Structures are given as structure tokens and as C-alpha cells.
Amino acid sequence: MNQISPLAYVHPEAKLGDNNIIGPFCYIDRDVEIGDNNVMQNSVTIHVGARIGNNNEFFPGASISTKPQDLKFRGEETTCIVGDNNSIRENVTISRGTASKGKTVVGSNNLLMENMHVGHDCVLGSGLIIGNSTKLAGEVVVDDNAILSGSVLVHQFCHIGGYVMVQGGSRSPMDIPPYIIAGRDPLKYCGLNLVGLRRRGFSNEQIDLIHNTYRLLYNTGTLKEGIEEVRKTLPMTKEVEYILNFVENSQRGIIR
Structure with missing residues (x-):
């Protein structure tokens, strides 16, 4: 009743x-x-x-x-x-x-x-x-298990990946790829969300692979060249595929 x-x-x-x-x-x-x-x-x-x-x-x-x-x-x-x-x-x-x-x-x-x-x-x-x-x-699209701190402003049509941590007071005009910490002004990639990933049961091997994916994406020439290098160098686990699909389908571009 x-x-x-x-x-x-x-x-x-x-x-x-x-x-x-x-x-x-x-x-x-x-x-x-x-x-x-x-x-x-x-x-x-x-x-x-x-x-x-x-x-x-x-x-x-x-x-x-x-x-x-x-x-x-x-x-x-x-x-x-x-x-x-x-x-x-x-x-x-x-x-x-x-x-x-x-x-x-x-x-x-x-x-x-x-x-x-x-x-x-x-x-x-x-x-x-x-x-x-x-x-x-x-x-706006926000994937599973993301954390957005207080007073975050997210631009229309942005995509925020899963397992991210976004710093309080941030302004997000671009897409935020999964598994990372996003902070500073303007908003930037600040490393992996290590605490969040470990709390969610990600193994050291999975975390290392995610880290290496971003290392290649952000440090290998253009983003397209970084994607090609990841596909050539790393095993295509579901975490790596998620990152690459997110980046390749980004409409607003990803934070760097």
C-alpha cells in the first residue's frame, strides 16, 4: 500500500x-x-x-x-x-x-x-x-562509475567516460576519456584514477595496460598515430578497446 x-x-x-x-x-x-x-x-x-x-x-x-x-x-x-x-x-x-x-x-x-x-x-x-x-x-553522456566533483560545468554534447574523477570547479568543453583524473584550468589529463580503479577491482596488469594506452595516445605524434601505435603494440583487451572507441568516436575532441 x-x-x-x-x-x-x-x-x-x-x-x-x-x-x-x-x-x-x-x-x-x-x-x-x-x-x-x-x-x-x-x-x-x-x-x-x-x-x-x-x-x-x-x-x-x-x-x-x-x-x-x-x-x-x-x-x-x-x-x-x-x-x-x-x-x-x-x-x-x-x-x-x-x-x-x-x-x-x-x-x-x-x-x-x-x-x-x-x-x-x-x-x-x-x-x-x-x-x-x-x-x-x-x-551530455556520462558512462558508468564516473565521479564528478562539486561545481563542475559540462558543455552540451560532451561525453564523459567511465571510472573518471573530475576535479571540483572544472569546466569541461571537450570529451573526457575513461579511467583518468581530469583537472586544472583549462581541463587536462592528470593521470589515471588509480584509487578509483583499485577500489573497483582492477588488477595491476589491467592498470598497467590502461596506463600504456594513454602513454602511447598522448606521446606518439598525432592522436591518429597514437591510436595506430596502440593497436600495433598492445593487446586489445576490453579496456583498451573502450578507450580507443571512445577517442575515435569523440565529436568534440578529447582533453589532452
């Missing part, structure tokens, strides 16, 4: 699963689907197009599936998909999609800290930690 405060509003067309807690002053709009065992503390707003999984906790002031901050948006029917086991802290805003992709996606097991923003058509993976006041512009 759902526990719905008498001070909350739930649209009669909203679809709720079981055992959800909806606190006072929450607002659940039409065309919303919510799974099981979610907690919405007071003053949470769930707008049109939200598709929410199970076991999520939303803290006061969170606003999910908000109207996109995109002047090209014309009211098309789009969605905002949130997976399972997420902690979405105070005043987090997540916009729904536009005609570009049709949906904004947030995976599972993420911690989105206070006052951060997820723009329209973003695709966020799982296992992320995104710090206070970090802002992701439209159509």
Missing part, C-alpha cells in the same frame, strides 16, 4: 506501484509512472513524462522531468527515465527530453548531490557520484 500525505497531490492518471511514500507538498503530474518502494520526501515535484523505477529516494525540492530549458522545445511528448536505487538529493533538477532524442535517462545506483542539474536528452549511466551544484548541459 502506498503512503500518500493528505497534503500531497497525485494526478488521477498517474500510475503508482506499491509501497511508495509520498510526503507533504509533493506534486505528481499526469503521464507519470512510478514503480515500487520509492520515497519522496516533502516538496518533490514529478512532472509529465517521468518514468521512475524502484527503490529511489528523492529529497526535498527535487524536480524530475521538468520542461527542457531549450528554446527549440515545442511541447512534444518526451520522457525522463530514472532507474533503480538512486539517491536524488535536495533541489536536483532533471529535464525531460526534446525532439532530439526524445528522452533523458538516468541509470541506477547513482548519487546525485544537492542542487545539481541534468539537462535535456542527457544519458547518465549507473554507479555515478555527481557532486553539489554540478551542471550538465543538454545531451
Whole structure:
């Protein structure tokens, strides 16, 4: 049975699963689907197009599936998909999609800290930690297990690789490839995210191979020549392939 405060509003067309807690002053709009065992503390707003999984906790002031901050948006029917086991802290805003992709996606097991923003058509993976006041512009992609510290600003269309650590207060105008620490101003490659990789169970052999991949990429002539040297010199493990595919498909270029 759902526990719905008498001070909350739930649209009669909203679809709720079981055992959800909806606190006072929450607002659940039409065309919303919510799974099981979610907690919405007071003053949470769930707008049109939200598709929410199970076991999520939303803290006061969170606003999910908000109207996109995109002047090209014309009211098309789009969605905002949130997976399972997420902690979405105070005043987090997540916009729904536009005609570009049709949906904004947030995976599972993420911690989105206070006052951060997820723009329209973003695709966020799982296992992320995104710090206070970090802002992701439209159509940003963040792969699994990345950590973005506080007050990071990410340009639209950027791609952030998995297992990265991004320094607080950074501005990211380019793609950030996986497994690294990104910091300084302007944003640069600052070595591997060794602590993060070891915590995630990467072996010394895997870490050495990732290190050698970046050594060749960044120190062998052009980026194209570096990619060729990696393919010629190193074994093509899934980690190496991930790095090379990321670099080869980068639309904005990678940080150096």
C-alpha cells in the first residue's frame, strides 16, 4: 500500500506501484509512472513524462522531468527515465527530453548531490557520484562509475567516460576519456584514477595496460598515430578497446 500525505497531490492518471511514500507538498503530474518502494520526501515535484523505477529516494525540492530549458522545445511528448536505487538529493533538477532524442535517462545506483542539474536528452549511466551544484548541459553522456566533483560545468554534447574523477570547479568543453583524473584550468589529463580503479577491482596488469594506452595516445605524434601505435603494440583487451572507441568516436575532441 502506498503512503500518500493528505497534503500531497497525485494526478488521477498517474500510475503508482506499491509501497511508495509520498510526503507533504509533493506534486505528481499526469503521464507519470512510478514503480515500487520509492520515497519522496516533502516538496518533490514529478512532472509529465517521468518514468521512475524502484527503490529511489528523492529529497526535498527535487524536480524530475521538468520542461527542457531549450528554446527549440515545442511541447512534444518526451520522457525522463530514472532507474533503480538512486539517491536524488535536495533541489536536483532533471529535464525531460526534446525532439532530439526524445528522452533523458538516468541509470541506477547513482548519487546525485544537492542542487545539481541534468539537462535535456542527457544519458547518465549507473554507479555515478555527481557532486553539489554540478551542471550538465543538454545531451551530455556520462558512462558508468564516473565521479564528478562539486561545481563542475559540462558543455552540451560532451561525453564523459567511465571510472573518471573530475576535479571540483572544472569546466569541461571537450570529451573526457575513461579511467583518468581530469583537472586544472583549462581541463587536462592528470593521470589515471588509480584509487578509483583499485577500489573497483582492477588488477595491476589491467592498470598497467590502461596506463600504456594513454602513454602511447598522448606521446606518439598525432592522436591518429597514437591510436595506430596502440593497436600495433598492445593487446586489445576490453579496456583498451573502450578507450580507443571512445577517442575515435569523440565529436568534440578529447582533453589532452
